[in-house]
Amino acid sequence: MRFARPTWTFVAALALAALPATPATSSEVETHTGFFPYPVHREILPNGLHVLAIEMPEFADVLSYNAMVLAGARNETIEGQSGLAHLFEHIMFRHMYGDEVGGYDKAIGDMGAFNNAWTWFDVTFYHPVTFKSNFEMLHDLEQGRFKDLQFTEKIFETEAGAVLGEYRNNAADPSLRVSEVQLAAMYGEYGYGHTAMGYLEDVKDMPNEYEAAVTFYEEFYRPNNTLLVMSGDVTRDEVFDAAREGYGDWERGEIPSAGEAPPVNGPKRERVDWPAEIPPRVQLTYRMPPHRTGSVETAVGQVLPELLVSETAPLYQTLRSEKQIASSLSLGKAQYESFGPGPFVLQSVLFLSDHQERGQEVIEEALTDMESAVEDLKWFSQRDDAEEVLERLKSKYQYDLLSRISSPADAASTFAWYYRFERDLAVFDELVASVKALTPEDVDRFAQQYFVDGNQVVVTLVGGAEGAR
Amino acid sequence: MTVPEFRHVVALFLLILAPAAFGQTADGPQVVTLDSSSPLIEVRIMVKAGSMHDPVGKEGLASITADALLEGGFGPSDAIVTKEELARRTSAWGGAANPSVSAGKETTTFSMVIPRDVLDRYVTEVLRPLFASPRFDADEIARLKNEASTYLTSALRYTQTEMVGLEALDNYVFGGTPRGHAVSGTVQGVTAIEAADVRGFFNAHYRPANMIVGMSTTDETVIDTVVGALAGSGNARGALNEPETPQPLPAPAIEGREAVVVKVADSGATGVHFAHPLPVDRRDEDFWPLWVANVHLGTHRDSHGVLYKQIREERGYNYGDYSYVEHFPYRPYALFPPFNFPRTENYFSVWIRPVSSDHAHHLLKAAVYEYERMIAEGLTEEQVEASKNKARVLYLNYAETASRLLAAKVDDAYFGMEPGYLEGYLDRIDAITTEQVNAAIRRYMSTDDLKILLVAEGSRAGDLAQSIREDGVVYGKQPADYRLESTELDDGTTLWEVPENRLETLRLDAVWAHHRLDVDPDRVRVVPVRALFESRDFIDEEAAQPDAR
DSSP states (O other), X not given: OOSOOOTHHHHHHHHHHXXXXXXXXXXXXXXXXXXXXXXXXXXXOTTSOEEEEEEOTTSTTEEEEEEEESOXXXXXXXXTOTTHHHHHHHHGXXXXXXXXXXXHHHHHHHHOEEOOEEEOSSOEEXXXXXEGGGHHHHHHHXXXXXXXXXXXXXXXXXXXXXXXXXXXXXXXXXXXXXXXXXXXXXXXXXXXXXXXXXXXXXXXXXXXXXXHHHHHHHHHSOGGGEEEEEEESOOHHHHHHHHHHHHTTOOOOOOOOOOOOOOOOOOEEEEEEESSOOOOEEEXXXXXXXXXXXXXXXXXXXXXXXXXXXXXXXXXXXIIIISOOEEEEEEOGGGTSSSSOOEEEEEEEXXXXXXXXXXXXXXXXXXXXXXXXXXXXXXXXXXXXXXXXXXXXXXXXXXXHHHTOOXXXXXXXXXXXXXXXXXXXTXXXXXXXXXXXXXXXXXXXXHHHXXXXXXXXXXXXXXHHHHHO | OHHHHXXXXXXXXXXXXXXXXXXXXXXXXXXXXXXXXXXXXXXXXXXXXXXXXSOTTOXXXXXXXXXXXXXXXXXXXXXXXXXXXXXXXHHTTOGGGSOEEEEOSSOXXXXXXXXXXXXXXHXXXXXXXXXXXXXXXXXXXXXXXXXXXXXXXXXXHHHOHHHXXXXXXXXXXXXXXXXXXXXXXXXXXXXXXXXXXXXXXXXXXXXXXXXXXXXXXXXXXXXXXXXXXXXXXXXXXXXXXXXXXXXXXXXXXXXXXXXXXXXXXOOSEEEEEEEXXXXXXXXXXXXXXHHHHHHHHHOTTOSOSHHIIIIIIITOOSSOEEEEXXXXXXXXXXSSOOSSOOOSSEEEEEEEEEEEGGGHHHHXXXXXXXXXXXXXXXXXXXXXXXXXXXXXXXXXXXXXXXXXXXXXXXXXHHHTOSSOHHHHHHHHXXXXXXHHHHHHHHHXXXXXXXXXXXXXXXXXXXXXXXXXXXXXXOOOSOGGGGTOEXXXXXXXXXXXXXXXXXXXXXXXXXXXXXXXXXOOGGGEEEEEGGGSSSSSSSSOHHHHSTTOO
């Protein structure tokens, strides 16, 4: 039984959560075995780089080499410089390996690797996968670009242009516009006030921000601001030997603060008009507390999607089955699994035909149902089946968490995603223990505290002739 | 409860006698396993029946039977488990514990993830009654029929133009054979399906002996429990409704070249496809050199291929341009081909994603030309090495998850392939020589017999068809589109200043423009999309009539 945890874990988790997340700087290997289905080995280098090794020998010959840099939209605090973290994700692929423009990409291509990366509110994640036989080569390439990126102003300008192309491509999808409006209304100048793409005007101006980009790299691409995770057909010794040799001389830095998010001062209501005739969308959003592993608030956050948008949720039944006015209903946890107070974004997409027939009325109806569903959580414990529902969700939560770990790349990204908060090897045990300890009253209290008008932003999107006005 | 237990014991006994790899007894399923330490057990149950087994006039039956098994309720009449109850019952075991199903042309595959620690409950409360006592509730079947019909008549035909091209091409190649209709069925076929047909299909095909079961465990107790749960499925003991003797399913045949221009709503764009049958599949040695050749020509959703480089990267016509030596389901969204849609009859195809209708004929010429050029010139040593390298990298994605590894093994059992597709993939790629690639290209690739399909905006379909019939010189982008500098001369002509790096582009544009397709003008047709997916005929002549609804 992998789920049976001694009860002290929960107590320890609470205690740990209360401590500031200052990593130790010992240089010895620790191993943790618990809920996470593979043992995780760690060595912390003297420069503060956390190195994690996940041995998964059943994936023969596969090497998943991951680096999570704790820099994202949140750290773009200087006006006019939004989108830099994402731009850097691009620049990192233009590293001049062997003093050659495009040298890194060419070397990766010749070696043979699937190489990609993504940027989010808090982090930029690089995740090449290749064959084990390429370990030495890939390691050489990666440590080079993380420690000592070589790029010119010209490369920078070209890539900035490519990012603008990506922005325009994404802008064809209304999702980007809706997110921009929602985030700006909720966070203003704080880093979460824009998407990882950045504001359009900043993206357009990016070619002129070379100096700012150099500064961004020097400030945030530091060992004490990075997690290195290797998984697949590797041994811990191989990983730690390589890490010491390749990253040992990477200089630690002073990481600038991301500042504090201002209050929302809600309720606020925003409307996005879209030129094309597309199905309307309704977003009901609230500012959430920051993610703190082991806390009751974070534990409630873990089961909110199940309570609100899963097939068994009352809101799902209402909007999708009974009234059939929504074609989709969603709530992404990843947005509020954040260092700062991330957004809770409950979204429904309505049918175009209903909107053509009933106009604004159908939007108001969906919004009212969504608000009632959130409101009902304030008295969740009074539901007859509250205990039963919660028990079922706790069980489901654990299995769903496990099912996310199906490949070396999944194992590394999932572990790093949660590990980054407190840098505690037992993070999964603590997360699961906190969810298992939830009571229906915890849900009530959470909803009463956070789902309040002052935290609320509503965004609607309407397309077509009406939207174009 | 005594009957299932009895069956369980029989199944257990039979299984003990079964050999480990691809094990099968006379009455039981083939079993494949994947060693995994995960506390979650992934189970795949492949039934060797797909849309090619749909009875004539009931096209769509395999797909509806699959959905109706999961959504039509199960269990005794006094304790029916509806689809809602199934969702509720499995939710505590994780979202993936609720079974899902995907039908293909040859097979139908159920998937579920069972936590090891609730296996016995799962088998007793879900898996065994699901397969042993399905209800096939008439209301649910009516709903599924309605959904399938709505999908074909409105969603597919009128909102998913890329999908229309991909589905139609597959049906076009296999026209006149049991593989010649979409898995979702035809409008007429779906309408004709009755509840009794669903039960009949289930009884005939969902027998354990007609299944392959894959599990991500090597634990004998688990394997026995899961296999035992299927013992009562279909007409397990084989007395009633024996399936008809399987008809030999003809291979597709095309003689010469022909073209169909499908008229869809005015979207401003036209998708370009062509295909020919390919008499090899992944079991054949010759398939693998063709695989490398295809990586060179048109790797799906990747910038490596010639078609992508020339048409998208160099000239910016569209989002992507690809080619295939196997059918690839779940396009356009899937980046890598999903497993468990095996095909034992194969085709080669090219897909030029929607382009401006002004450029469609030019790019059809371009793609045919580039394919013919590869056939004529073969690949150089360097090109083969680069494509082998790319093919190796694809393996990292194809074999990425435990779930994909297991699914591939199930296909291996279906094909009788040893070593398996993924198990032997890298060795097969490594061993390929340039000579083998070029020999296989010469042997199997040709444009002599070709089916061409365009999905065009309605107002341009007629012109496009006429242009293909006339087969004249057709240019695509003009020098102005490439933003070249120009000077107006006194006599009114324009002098374009072509930089050196654009010379080859413009030269090739001219070669493409002049390349002839030589399609017999009488074999170029324009059909409205309402004539597709209507009946077993690729083009339903009645629906194709101008005055048809």
